[in-house]
Amino acid sequence: MPIANSRTESLQQAQFRAVQAITVKPEVLDESNPTRQVLTGLMKHGGVYTLLDTEMMTARLVPMLTRGSGAAAMSAEDASTFVNGLGNTMASFFQHLVPGKAYTIPSSLMSHIAFPGTGVSYSDPGLEQSDPGVFESPEVPAAFTFVGQFIDHDLTMNAVDLFEVQTDEVANTASPLIDLDSVYGANRTKLTAPFSKIFHADGRFRMVDRGGYEDLVRDEVGNALIGDQRNDENQMILQIHLLVMKVHNKLMAGGLGFEEAYRETLFNWQSVLLTDYLPAILEPATLAWLLGEIGKPDFGEFKYKPWKNLVDGKLAASMPHEFAIGFRFGHSQLRFGLRVNPGVGGMVRLFDNSLTSSGGKTSTGAVKNLFSDLRGSQELVAEHVIDWGTFLGGATPLRSNRIDGKVTSVVFDLPESAIPDDIKYIGNLPQRNLIRSRQVGLCAGEDLAKFYGIERLATRKIEPDEAAHHLYMEKGHFRTPLWYYILKEAEAVGGPKSSRLGALGSRLIGEVIVGAIGFAPTNVLAEPGWKSSVTGSREVSLLELAEWVG
Template sequence: MAGHGSRPLRGLESTGQSSVGTAKFGRMFRWLPPAALPQTPAQDAALRATLTTLAGLMVTSEFDENVDDHKFPNDTPDAPIDIPEPDDENPRIAAGYTYLGQFIDHDITFDPASSLQRMNDPDALEDFRTPRLDLDCLYGRGPADQPYLYAKDDHVKFILGPNVGVNGMDRPDLQRTLDNTALIGDKRNDENKIVTQIQALFLKFHNKVYDKIASSFQPGEEGARFNEAQRIVRWCYQWIVLHDFLPKVCDPAVVNALMPAPGQREPRLQFFHPHGGTAYIPVEFSVAAYRFGHSMVRPSYSLNDIVLKGTATFKGKPFGRIPIFSAPPRQPTDSMTGFGEGLPPSWGLDWNFFFGTPNKHPQGQKQIPQPSYRIDAFLVDPLGKLPEFEKSGSPFASLAFRNLQRGVSMGLPSGQSVARMIGVAPAKVLSDKQLWTVRNEGENLVPWDEGKAFFDKPENKRWLAGAAPLWYYILKEAEIMHHGHHLGEVGSRIVAETLIGLAWNDHYSYLFQMPRWNPSEELLGLPASLDMLALTQWVDAP
């Protein structure tokens, strides 16, 4: 995860100047003014100081507090898997959906351009791939152009790495070079060990589908069989995005209102419309709304019944699980960081630890599946010290600051203005009091003294009164209106319209070609209500 969010995507930062009719990125609410528009170097410095302080408020220091307060057995900086954290954990969403969201983000933003193409078209105005939910991270440019991704004998099934599963589980690592570089369609899917294994899961899914449909094809029809397997895998993935992921992270009522009504073919989109006939990624989605997943990140994870914790320490105390980051120099078993590290033995994920419905287990029993953290305006402290920037002393070491500053540089509108634009009832548009003086704790709203003190300072109120940064507003909306269980009306509208809109504007998607399709129609034993846990079970079944 070290690299996630650290570099802007090609074409993103020029969206304000680019034609919305041709660029890869565009604006969903291009009529709305920026929330903050500093006019002078002094104003720019003042706003940056405000955002730096706000970012500090948004990143917790729980590791220090947990050790200093002796909160957990053996003074671990994090909770072992047999200790629930009801104030932080989301009772509705399992931890794996955090990383499925990252996998989806990589899929729709995949940019296969060469370095020369990037130089010739840095704003991605002409040379860009239209965003689709089409799993290019798996298939790359296909067997003809990237044969090293596919088995040599027939170039129709993916090559996988060694099995690192436990208890008889088949959990292959990715195929890697001698220096452990992953050979995959999108290198970003090796940036942490959970996304790595989601990538491997879908590679296995393709291979099994290819085998299962053998009876429908004659010898010599391997190409057609490959294409049919690819279609089935892509449609099942799109189904999971629209029917499993979206209803979990968004308000289900918003998703239902957008999907095609009974007897109708088209989704009922209001704000996502192709510009110039070309689908695009809204900056309000990319820079603000879809970054809700940063607040869902747990500080650490257990992987299976054997690998419950790693080898890293904090203040001399071992972690209760495996932290997302650890300071260099480090061992591969210290953290969930990826990029050029093969999966250690026995580190194959037990998917029951990551997908399914979180349950309320008593203390002393494994909290399986591990819940994600709540969607709120707080990030775990490792995200305040991104490893590649930590020693710089720059505020950019904080993912919270990066998100806030990028929203300013992209000229994003305020959360309040977007809420009013999409028709949120006036009484439900968050007030300054709700945004800055209240926070969620478990299932309760409690006073937030630090937020009030920050907002009451004139130098901060000048920028934020009635004009909260869109990313911050979306997080607070989920926190205040839904106790962090899922996104509120603004966040749900932007995220759901974008992903449904991308699927609808892809004329090869199931939503466009067969909007009433479901996975059971493939007659492969896939359930009609396919979700991520059911997918893992189908792939693992004999």
């Protein structure tokens, strides 16, 4: 492929590195069909959204078509069939709530919102360090930021079954449901290889004792051997993943079988979302309405609904593009640093791209690619182990930043481990959100408000600077990127006294998450008599779950 420009060259070189990394992982590579399995591996970290970028997918295919070393090269015909299959999977996995209203966010507006150092969403790093309380939410725990990230991975896992060699037809095993498939995998009852790297033979999760705390099993370069590599992007979401594993293992130690332990773990997790997480981020009236509607025939007045397969009678749901982008409101909740346990003096930086690895070896002889920030894909160290009592409870629990139009400066230059694509060429998180919005043909925030019948936010609430209004104008109409609209709506509604989503954000986020629980074949809403083995009631908090596993 000719090198058309520096971006194409960067994409191609990134793919060669990604292929090299994938091929040294025996749990990913299948010798019977190595080329296709490498492509499957490349899908693991970046998901189906990468299929929307033609240049990106072309760059992915070039190394596949030219691989040597005795491996069978994929023909152009096979490559076309494979990519078309992935494209069809993506098309069935996602939907538009508001089709035909694509907003082609101009680059000038992207820069105005997301330019590092000067954009309207950029937080002053000096103030973040000297007076972090200025940005803090008065009621939302910092841990909930990473609960949101965990939910996102659960909902968007397994558009491709990463544990099976892909044949000419890519099966649609996508699961936009709260079913913990990012922890258990797409086929949780299959405990044979390569699932044996995740489960013991009896169905308990494998973990490594680091001397008083647990970590995930890792390969020789620090990558976690788990169902969804995204859950090791940072060491906060990693520990939520570990928490779920520990709940499952304790339930099995108490006498439950594998499937019974899965069901109880799932119900407890769904209860945490319904009774702890969602009440903290949604308008109370909206949440109450959603919980009433989900129990009605055909899910009441929900706008987001599944369809019934007339062959097997099962419900099938498609993920709204609007949710996939709008749910990234959690990026505004990220803090510059986190006090994860009392033994750490001060805050630990979330990400710091200026750091260099300390290198060295672990006790097992593996490479210890250790950075002192909270990035993922490295061994969990004692200094970064969450003290859940301090983090979620106590007199002064750590809070997230408010849901508003500001985003911490550290995510304008992400380390590679935190970028959910194999191609690491954009490290500016707000810009990534806006580019992705344009790629998927997302509507503007004002369009979605009209769809739901919700009063649109006044333009002055979004952009008080009269001189900047022209940046938002399209054909005479003021239009706001949906991701930024949801942030500004929350800011306008809550101000410094609250950090909940506004009417549009609450309806969109709440409807999809409540639906993702209610549409699941195994869900706590369909079991009114269930009570948690953790609390003895139907209400479970994240802190109670963490304290229960010790």
